[in-house]
Amino acid sequence: xxxxxxxxxxxxxxxxxxxxxxxxxxxxxxxxxxxxxxxxxxxxxxxxxxxxxxxxxxxxxxxxxxxxxxxxxxxxxxxxxxxxxxxxxxxxxxxxxxxxxxxxxxxxxxxxxxxxxxxxxxxxxxxxxxxxxxxxxxxxxxxxxxxxxxxxxxxxxxxxxxxxxxxxxxxxxxxxxxxxxxxxxxxxxxxxxxxxxxxxxxxxxxxxxxxxxxxxxxxxxxxxxxx
Amino acid sequence: xxxxxxxxxxxxxxxxxxxxxxxxxxxxxxxxxxxxxxxxxxxxxxxxxxxxxxxxxxxxxxxxxxxxxxxxxxxxxxxxxxxxxxxxxxxxxxxxxxxxxxxxxxxxxxxxxxxxxx
Amino acid sequence: xxxxxxxxxxxxxxxxxxxxxxxxxxxxxxxxxxxxxxxxxxxxxxxxxxxxxxxxxxxxxxxxxxxxxxxxxxxxxxxxxxxxxxxxxxxxxxxxxxxxxxxxxxxxxxxxxxxxxxxxxxxxxxxxxxxxxxxxxxxxxxxxxxxxxxxxxxxxxxxxxxxxxxxxxxxxxxxxxxxxxxxxxxxxxxxxxxxxxxxxxxxxxxxxxxxxxxxxxxxxxx
Numbered sequence: 001x002x003x004x005x006x007x008x009x010x011x012x013x014x015x016x017x018x019x020x021x022x023x024x025x026x027x028x029x030x031x032x033x034x035x036x037x038x039x040x041x042x043x044x045x046x047x048x049x050x051x052x053x054x055x056x057x058x059x060x061x062x063x064x065x066x067x068x069x070x071x072x073x074x075x076x077x078x079x080x081x082x083x084x085x086x087x088x089x090x091x092x093x094x095x096x097x098x099x100x101x102x103x104x105x106x107x108x109x110x111x112x113x114x115x116x117x118x119x120x121x122x123x124x125x126x127x128x129x130x131x132x133x134x135x136x137x138x139x140x141x142x143x144x145x146x147x148x149x150x151x152x153x154x155x156x157x158x159x160x161x162x163x164x165x166x167x168x169x170x171x172x173x174x175x176x177x178x179x180x181x182x183x184x185x186x187x188x189x190x191x192x193x194x195x196x197x198x199x200x201x202x203x204x205x206x207x208x209x210x211x212x213x214x215x216x217x218x219x220x221x222x223x224x225x226x227x
Numbered sequence: 228x229x230x231x232x233x234x235x236x237x238x239x240x241x242x243x244x245x246x247x248x249x250x251x252x253x254x255x256x257x258x259x260x261x262x263x264x265x266x267x268x269x270x271x272x273x274x275x276x277x278x279x280x281x282x283x284x285x286x287x288x289x290x291x292x293x294x295x296x297x298x299x300x301x302x303x304x305x306x307x308x309x310x311x312x313x314x315x316x317x318x319x320x321x322x323x324x325x326x327x328x329x330x331x332x333x334x335x336x337x338x339x340x341x342x343x344x345x
Numbered sequence: 346x347x348x349x350x351x352x353x354x355x356x357x358x359x360x361x362x363x364x365x366x367x368x369x370x371x372x373x374x375x376x377x378x379x380x381x382x383x384x385x386x387x388x389x390x391x392x393x394x395x396x397x398x399x400x401x402x403x404x405x406x407x408x409x410x411x412x413x414x415x416x417x418x419x420x421x422x423x424x425x426x427x428x429x430x431x432x433x434x435x436x437x438x439x440x441x442x443x444x445x446x447x448x449x450x451x452x453x454x455x456x457x458x459x460x461x462x463x464x465x466x467x468x469x470x471x472x473x474x475x476x477x478x479x480x481x482x483x484x485x486x487x488x489x490x491x492x493x494x495x496x497x498x499x500x501x502x503x504x505x506x507x508x509x510x511x512x513x514x515x516x517x518x519x520x521x522x523x524x525x526x527x528x529x530x531x532x533x534x535x536x537x538x539x540x541x542x543x544x545x546x547x548x549x550x551x552x553x554x555x556x557x558x559x560x561x562x563x564x565x566x567x
Contacts (some may be wrong), residue, residue, distance in 0.1 A: 056447065056451070058450055058451065067262055067263070078424075080398075080422065080424035080425055083428060084428075088454070091454075092319075092320060093262065093320055094320045094321060094322030096322070106399065107398075109400075112279070112280045113279055114302070114431075115437070116331075167278060189561075282435050300437065302434055302435025302436075302458070303435070304504055306540050307502055307506060308505045308506035308537065308538070308539055308540060332457045332458055333457070334457060334526055335539075336538040337539055339508060339536075
């Protein structure tokens with residue numbers, strides 16, 4: 001796969017390394033000469049091509065071969081730049097998949113198809129969710145949003161007083177839009193079947209598709225798992 | 228009539244369009260290659276508003292005798308001049324959306340038509 | 346009209362008082378409170394510290410006021426100006442939005458999103474103001490005998506879809522140039538006017554102020 005990473009900070013560089021290791025064709029772009037290529041701390045990375053320039057410029061994107069790029073990752077430290085890069089990639093070049101980083105959670109509402117973003121990652125949001133997940137037994141934590149916010153992955157660690165205890169997965173009474181995709185028990189991932197019985201302390205991962213009844217769906221899941 | 232460029236509409240009718248729109252490099256809609264800049268001419272056959280994240284977009288379906296494409300105009304429910312039956316010249320880069328190529332906010336030109344039966 | 350000016354740099358601090366002078370209400374937004382010093386102590390409008398593409402900030406600045414709102418995105422950053430312009434247009438439905446763009450190639454793309462751009466090189470406060478308020482019809486040229494005027498005006502809604510020759514007949518003048526997607530082109534009689542087109546009309550001087558009314562009275566586009 002051909003990947004273009006815009007933003008060669010620590011996030012971009014790390015992504016470039018990992019993707020190159022997996023055998024992808026990686027290009028990385030930044031406006032700062034000090035982070036690009038030979039002059040960068042840590043030097044060049046194997047399998048990664050560096051470009052110095054502004055990924056917000058159509059002419060430059062053309063020059064670095066964007067018509068054959070499969071994925072654009074807009075991961076600069078500036079939300080405005082990430083949105084513009086995403087918009088240009090999607091609208092001008094029809095890049096099949098555009099992933100963008102959200103620096104300030106207040107801007108998260110813009111990171112969707114209006115700006116050409118297929119998937120966004122907000123590090124602060126993710127960190128908060130992980131902290132909540134670590135400390136919250138018995139409440140519902142949203143881990144990840146997919147498809148521009150239409151699908152969520154949520155997690156509930158079953159408390160001793162959960163109404164779900166000792167029930168089978170098929171009989172939990174979850175709404176139609178929710179599917180239990182995994183149970184994590186004592187460090188093991190269990191792929192549940194309808195007759196798998198849940199226990200106290202199980203981390204239940206549920207994939208929820210949000211339709212028009214988002215609040216009702218939410219409430220129904222809580223009622224079934226949290227009580 | 229000789230001054231006008233010719234184009235076939237969806238029912239095979241030959242229509243003539245304004246000479247100011249240079250239609251030499253226009254491709255049939257059925258031959259759109261995704262991710263390559265193209266110019267196509269199609270008749271507006273359907274218009275829908277697509278809600279997205281609280282902001283509506285206008286999705287216009289255009290057709291010629293070889294196929295159909297969708298043209299999306301973000302952040303609006305209507306555009307003056309774009310209505311059913313209108314001929315649109317669209318220039319831009321399309322992406323594959325299932326079977327139908329889709330343009331987002333491309334350059335467009337309203338084409339006048341002088342209908343003639345073939 | 347209520348006008349929100351985002352960015353209190355050289356452009357913003359120049360147009361804000363001019364707009365107040367012209368009788369509008371103005372709210373200037375900037376991230377840094379020290380920028381408002383450029384407005385001077387006599388400034389009769391509101392100021393607001395905040396980010397111009399933040400929905401709450403725009404609401405506090407009055408973007409939902411009834412009776413007509415215009416937004417000028419004139420910060421020093423192209424990308425900020427585009428975000429502001431799109432949020433104003435697409436989220437809040439503001440039609441009169443002008444964004445200042447340094448990069449002319451990017452300007453073309455943004456024009457297609459329905460955002461009027463003003464190239465930084467060519468800007469003057471007058472140009473931004475003129476593009477911001479479409480009813481302000483200002484002649485760009487008058488002939489020495491004062492018989493004819495060249496008027497620049499955004500095409501009224503009623504004229505969208507009309508042929509150039511039909512417009513010329515209606516107005517008794519010539520529609521010489523159309524600016525579309527940032528590009529200036531000469532018209533030909535069969536061209537159809539489109540939403541967002543900025544037209545340059547050559548008309549008899551006594552009808553110059555009445556163009557919009559003339560369109561209203563006519564049957565309009567098809």
